[in-house]
Amino acid sequence: MSQILEYARLLDEAAFNAKAVGQIDPQGELSLSDAYAVQSASIQRRVERGERRIGVKMGFTSRAKMIQMGIDDVIWGRLSDQMQYEEGSSVPFERFVHPRVEPELAFVLKKPLSGNVTAVEALAAVEAIAPALEIIDSRYDDFKFSLSDVIADNASSSGFVIGAWNDPQQDFSNLGLTLNIDGRTVQVGSTAAILGHPLRSLVAAARLSAAAGEPLQAGWVVMAGGATSAEWIKPGQYVSIEMERLGVAGFHVKG
Template structure:
């Protein structure tokens, strides 16, 4: 029988120390349900150290990515206070194993949200929307993993940067964006790549969190999923994403 508590300790230690770990499925494949169990146990270790959950992130929100991974649904992970990075500030590369960045849309929750809701119902619980970037960082050796592995590793969530908040009725369904590193465009896309409408990812966040007995509380943040492929980061990088109508989000990568 798989020792989920031990795997959670390994995953938590890898994230805490920024040291790569072997792929769990090298020795025994994890089901998606086991992956979520490991994720939850790992996050409980963080909470015990004083970190707190402040929201959730969605993953595999691209239909093409779901088909590539053989999925019929998204995955999700927890966001904690320690993952928040300052917009325009400098992140510590040493906190990560092999970090990558992707542009996203962020939602700020105004009213309690849980269970099966429509995108419209989900948006009625929103206080604001914002341009954002997520720093993803699989802690596995060589950034290699299968589905159970990535879910166990908090769905690769490790950091995020959020720009200015806008009114909740701001239309973010199809906004063009350009992500650049050191002045060179590395990704060009649209927020429509997030399920055709990021609000669908928000509704899925409420549904999937509820399946684990969790709700979205006022003040929580939801990252709706990557709008483009992720780009690798290196010390010294300056990262900037320009969003149509929403402005620019930036951060630097320290050594």
């Protein structure tokens, strides 16, 4: 346990100070359960500083990424209120180490959702859906990490922006979307890239968070996972997502 708490301190301070650190598990010897224990302890340090848990994010939500990482399930991380930025606002570049951005779909829940639920049950718990952007950021030197490193580092989650909320009682299984930087389209994709249907990501979030003793709560946000490859961001840029029928969301990168 002392080693887990030391890793949690190291990664928490790396994120807080936006300073890269060496890998904690370069050989991939740390079990995934211990890696999640590091993540949990690291987020608990944030809560003790006054941050508030407001949801979860899902990662490795494409089959290709799972195969690349040698896993057969998604990973997840925890969201706090200090990670959310208002749509259209300026996001300070200096808060990050190696920031990239992914276009996503976000859920907000109207009631708790826990355990092994069906897609129908998951949808019944959804208040609204929205286009969203997630800023992912590895805190490791030279952008090198193992799977356990990523999980311990809060699944690389660092910030997010959510657009206008929409009625979830519509087909959002295959909505076209673009990721844009300074008005130029840099990625084209679809919500179908998120496990074939974003609802599957929400089902997985309910299962994994409940297994960790932290079931999804009413009012929580669930970031469903990247719908395209991530793009590096730089100071001075304006980053946006445009999603079919659901609208847009964006932020400025403040240098």
